[in-house]
Amino acid sequence: MQQYQHIRQAAYEANMQLPALGLVIFTFGNVSAVDRQLGVFAIKPSGVPYAELSPGKMVIVDFDGKTVDGQLRPSSDTLTHAVLYKHWEHIGGIVHTHSTYATAWAQSQRDIPIYGTTHADHNTVDIPCAPPMSDAMIAGDYEYQTGFQIMDTLRERGLTYEEIEMILVGNHAPFTWGKTAAKAVYNSAVLESVAQMAYLTESINSNAPRLKDALIKKHFERKHGPNSYYGQ
Numbered sequence: 159m160q161q162y163q164h165i166r167q168a169a170y171e172a173n174m175q176l177p178a179l180g181l182v183i184f185t186f187g188n189v190s191a192v193d194r195q196l197g198v199f200a201i202k203p204s205g206v207p208y209a210e211l212s213p214g215k216m217v218i219v220d221f222d223g224k225t226v227d228g229q230l231r232p233s234s235d236t237l238t239h240a241v242l243y244k245h246w247e248h249i250g251g252i253v254h255t256h257s258t259y260a261t262a263w264a265q266s267q268r269d270i271p272i273y274g275t276t277h278a279d280h281n282t283v284d285i286p287c288a289p290p291m292s293d294a295m296i297a298g299d300y301e302y303q304t305g306f307q308i309m310d311t312l313r314e315r316g317l318t319y320e321e322i323e324m325i326l327v328g329n330h331a332p333f334t335w336g337k338t339a340a341k342a343v344y345n346s347a348v349l350e351s352v353a354q355m356a357y358l359t360e361s362i363n364s365n366a367p368r369l370k371d372a373l374i375k376k377h378f379e380r381k382h383g384p385n386s387y388y389g390q
């Protein structure tokens with residue numbers, strides 16, 4: 159349907175950036191783009207290789223995860239995207255990847271500490287890792303519960319989804335978001351780069367010190383403006 163063409167195109171272009179940036183292989187991961195006036199988002203179809211994607215194959219889904227338009231099955235992570243769009247009113251795009259280093263930190267269930275200014279350019283806190291699913295959640299609807307795991311973790315850390323636009327999900331992999339699908343893709347690439355640097359930092363020096371908060375503040379506000387620092 160023509161009315162969804164703009165978000166199909168935005169979702170398609172953002173999805174194609176994932177293999178181009180080396181963030182996914184085969185059918186791993188997915189990107190969605192939302193239209194809040196229509197109350198729907200376009201998301202990658204499940205199990206379709208990136209080389210076979212086209213804008214027309216993006217599936218249109220409402221905020222309850224119900225398919226509104228499209229011939230293919232939406233991503234298996236659709237309910238996670240739907241929960242976040244429903245509760246976080248200012249996000250325009252969501253990305254989920256299995257990028258190697260960010261996924262390794264998620265599987266280790268550790269936050270990614272701030273070791274350098276590359277990280278401090280983008281976040282003033284360690285990148286949080288949400289706990290893995292409880293037995294009860296696994297028995298329920300995993301993808302639906304992942305959305306609440308993500309929101310609960312930010313809330314428990316005293317963070318807002320506009321301050322930090324990335325998270326690791328324990329035993330799973332990263333999710334990122336932003337005002338647009340393109341910004342969410344940018345955040346996924348930044349997360350993977352920071353995750354790799356942090357891993358290598360710890361492998362060179364297991365006692366490497368975190369960046370001092372005063373320098374994190376100075377560095378972040380140089381890029382994002384005065385009073386933009388939100389602390390650890």
Ligand SMILES: O=C(CO)[C@@H](O)[C@H](O)COP(=O)(O)O
Nearest residue numbers: 185186187188204205233234
């Ligand atoms: O997290 C997972 C699997 O662990 C998924 O994100 C897959 O990586 C992609 O699934 P589809 O989007 O193709 O259903």
